[in-house]
Amino acid sequence: MTATILDGKATRDEIFEDLEARVAALKEKGITPGLGTILVGDDPGSAAYVRGKHSDCAKVGITSIRRDLPADITQEELEATIDELNANPECTGYIVQLPLPKHLDENAALERIDPDKDADGLHPVNLGRLVLGKEAPLPCTPRGIVHLLRRYEVPIAGAHVAVVGRGVTVGRPIGLLLTRRTENATVTLCHTGTRDLAAQVRQADIVIAAAGVPGLVTADMIKPGAAVLDVGVSRTADGLRGDVADDVREVAGFVSPNPGGVGPLTRAFLLSNVVERAEQLAGLSD
Ligand SMILES: NC(=O)C1=CN([C@@H]2O[C@H](COP(=O)(O)OP(=O)(O)OC[C@H]3O[C@@H](n4cnc5c(N)ncnc54)[C@H](OP(=O)(O)O)[C@@H]3O)[C@@H](O)[C@H]2O)C=CC1
Numbered sequence: 001m002t003a004t005i006l007d008g009k010a011t012r013d014e015i016f017e018d019l020e021a022r023v024a025a026l027k028e029k030g031i032t033p034g035l036g037t038i039l040v041g042d043d044p045g046s047a048a049y050v051r052g053k054h055s056d057c058a059k060v061g062i063t064s065i066r067r068d069l070p071a072d073i074t075q076e077e078l079e080a081t082i083d084e085l086n087a088n089p090e091c092t093g094y095i096v097q098l099p100l101p102k103h104l105d106e107n108a109a110l111e112r113i114d115p116d117k118d119a120d121g122l123h124p125v126n127l128g129r130l131v132l133g134k135e136a137p138l139p140c141t142p143r144g145i146v147h148l149l150r151r152y153e154v155p156i157a158g159a160h161v162a163v164v165g166r167g168v169t170v171g172r173p174i175g176l177l178l179t180r181r182t183e184n185a186t187v188t189l190c191h192t193g194t195r196d197l198a199a200q201v202r203q204a205d206i207v208i209a210a211a212g213v214p215g216l217v218t219a220d221m222i223k224p225g226a227a228v229l230d231v232g233v234s235r236t237a238d239g240l241r242g243d244v245a246d247d248v249r250e251v252a253g254f255v256s257p258n259p260g261g262v263g264p265l266t267r268a269f270l271l272s273n274v275v276e277r278a279e280q281l282a283g284l285s286d
């Protein structure tokens with residue numbers, strides 16, 4: 001058996017087409033959505049992600065607002081930039097690129113973002129709204145994962161999902177999304193304290209690998225026909241590597257490649273959160 005590829009780039013192109021039309025409609029009403037990024041330091045990986053986000057904005061017609069700060073900035077200086085974007089009417093949503101240099105307080109920075117401008121959906125107020133089932137910008141990577149599964153008609157309701165990783169950007173919030181009544185999956189969140197990772201993964205109809213450990217999920221762990229989403233990214237001597245070993249696609253029914261899977265959708269839903277916020281401001285939605 002060779003797995004069906006869950007094509008993140010083709011799916012991203014569909015989302016961009018929809019967003020382009022919605023941005024044009026907003027501009028007719030005199031509103032231009034604007035995405036801000038705050039990047040601290042010169043990590044090449046983070047700089048590449050931020051560049052990608054701004055080139056996506058150009059494709060869809062969203063204004064880009066970039067704040068690049070030196071690695072040795074103080075917490076006060078970082079917070080002054082956050083306050084500036086909170087007050088800037090051109091910026092309808094923004095992100096603080098993670099991770100921040102170690103001397104800065106990541107949680108304090110995230111909490112200072114105006115929850116209404118939280119394009120990542122990672123502000124505690126918005127995570128709390130998600131827990132309560134209230135409307136909020138959704139975390140982009142989990143939203144991308146659910147969209148990709150639906151797009152390829154992978155059954156979610158009643159499925160057993162094993163998530164590898166309990167991080168704030170992927171593992172923890174994907175558990176929240178997939179256990180909503182609208183998804184109805186049963187989720188096991190695995191982490192470094194999990195006694196037998198292989199046994200947990202082997203029971204799963206859907207596996208979401210978000211640990212950041214190259215090749216952690218191997219073919220022998222996969223139930224034949226399962227859907228496997230490769231989300232984790234590591235920079236190794238031989239380039240970018242996902243969490244899923246190549247031979248998994250000989251056992252799985254569906255595989256999202258890495259690159260070319262969930263990554264492009266993370267970026268698409270970042271823009272989508274910004275457009276949705278602008279639509280609220282324009283009175284085009286509730
Ligand atoms: N493709 C995309 O669009 C995106 C990819 N990413 C990538 O996804 C990955 C996860 O990111 P994030 O959610 O921030 O999580 P973190 O990087 O903060 O945490 C990683 C998690 O993986 C767990 N883990 C690490 N090693 C193992 C192991 N051997 N067995 C089981 N669990 C393990 C850790 O467990 P413990 O808690 O016990 O330490 C932790 O919960 C990263 O590689 C990140 O770069 C992130 C965002 C978007």
Ligand SMILES: Nc1nc(=O)c2c([nH]1)NC[C@@H]1CN(c3ccc(C(=O)N[C@@H](CCC(=O)O)C(=O)O)cc3)C=[N+]21
Nearest residue numbers: 049052095096097098099120258259260261263264266
């Ligand atoms: N505040 C914040 N929000 C994030 O969402 C966030 C973050 N910080 N820090 C880092 C991680 C990582 N991340 C990725 C986004 C896109 C790709 C992506 O598009 N990857 C391409 C390949 C690389 C490329 O083409 O640029 C792909 O998978 O095909 C990957 C990883 C978001 N993150």
Ligand SMILES: [Mg+2]
Nearest residue numbers: 099167211212
């Ligand atoms: Mg990390």
